[in-house]
Amino acid sequence: MNCFLPFFVMYFQTFRSKNLIAKMATAAKVKAFVEEYYRIPRDILILVFRFYKDSSKVSWLGEDGVMRNVTTMGAIYFHFLSLDAKKYDILSCYSQDSFDGGVLVLVIGCMTLKNDKTKMFKQSFFLAPQKEGFFVFNDVLMFFSDEETMNIHGGQTSDPLRTNLELISDQGIAMVPSLESNQEANWNNPKMSIIETSCYAVQNNAAYSSTVEDLDTSAFQGLNNLNRVDALEETSIFIKNLGKNTKVEELHEAFKRFGTIKPDGIYVKPAKEGRFFGFIEFESPISAQNAIQASFIKIRNRKIKIGERKRKN
Structure with a gap:
């Protein structure tokens, strides 16, 4: 039986190597998702909710402390339309392999509102696999206090809004995104955001709930072609x-x-x-x-x- 031992050792090492490579590839895809999601200008809403599908479920905590749930592309569109966010500063990001090839992602950061007030937030995604990468199946966002931020990072007193985004996967790999030369200053300067975005100007300042719940279904026409997120080869x-x-x-x-x-x-x-x-x-x-x-x-x-x-x- 000892003659089979080298074969089993070689097979195990090969399997482990392939498994590690696959996990690293997944971590790279998650890193790309996070970079794209938070870097897209919020005044171009069509680029934000292209990460979602009709089956996606979004739950965000409102200004009044009430968690609101939306689904379908049309409702998600008006959800982003009603947001009061001006820019995002990302503190850190963590990912973990999940069920059936999906990935669980947790993002911690700071949201600056149009009135220049800031709120710390935790946003979690479940990225479901599809033919070309992933799409957001679940999206939950909640706010928390600055004190909780300090506890998360072991009581550190340094500026929590550092902008060198770290994607830490369950394999223990810390990934710092590569940037073009004209973007490096944004990552190195803690006073600057990794993205500077402006929310879409909302003409009607109605409450969030009425914006989402009282919509006429005819407003959703023409959005069906946004249900896929395919990577194009053409540059x-x-x-x-x-x-x-x-x-x-x-x-x-x-x-x-x-x-x-x-x-x-x-x-x-x-x-x-x-x-x-x-x-x-x-x-x-x-x-x-x-x-x-x-x-x-x-x-x-x-x-x-x-x-x-x-x-x-």
């Missing part, structure tokens, strides 16, 4: 309705919110009747998808339309 987008004097620098400044643009990745060409169109090439296909889902952007009060770039076969 370029098509833009049209450019002004004659639209500069490449203006386009770069306007579109960099969606992600890093490749060097010399902006092209502007003339069309018929003095109209102009162009292409913008990002480093990541996720950035291109973010821009496409925004559908348009304004530059000097001019509405620049965004679409997929269709390449000839």
Whole structure:
């Protein structure tokens, strides 16, 4: 029987290595999710709730201390529409493998409201697996006091709002996200947020509950195409309705919110009747998808339309 021992040892080591690699890959996906989720500008709501599906369940604690539950894409859309958050500072993030390939994620941070008041929050997600990565199946957010923050970190007296996001998985791997050079200052300066976002301007200041519960179902039409979060291979987008004097620098400044643009990745060409169109090439296909889902952007009060770039076969 001893002759089989080396085989079993080799098999066990191979299995353990493959299992570790799989877990590390999952941790990397969770890190990418957290970075994308909290970095997306909140004034572009369509990019936030694209992480959800009709089966998703969202439970957030309201200003009045009442936990409110919403589900379906339409209700989730108006949930984010009613938020009063201006920016988020992330303290730390923890993940753990869960049932049937899913991942449990806990995020601890600080939310700054439009009136400049701050609230510490804990947000937990259950990320359910799908063909391309994960989607948010459960989302629960609650607020807590600064004293609880100190207890979580063993009574440390340092600034709890440090901005070097750490993703700690159940394998004990601390992951610090890699950033583009123009973003490094935000992570190194504790007074700056990893994201600076503005909430969508709400014309109707009705109570949150009435916003979510008293909606007409017709308002949800046209949202069905948002039920999937597929990673696109295309890194370029098509833009049209450019002004004659639209500069490449203006386009770069306007579109960099969606992600890093490749060097010399902006092209502007003339069309018929003095109209102009162009292409913008990002480093990541996720950035291109973010821009496409925004559908348009304004530059000097001019509405620049965004679409997929269709390449000839």
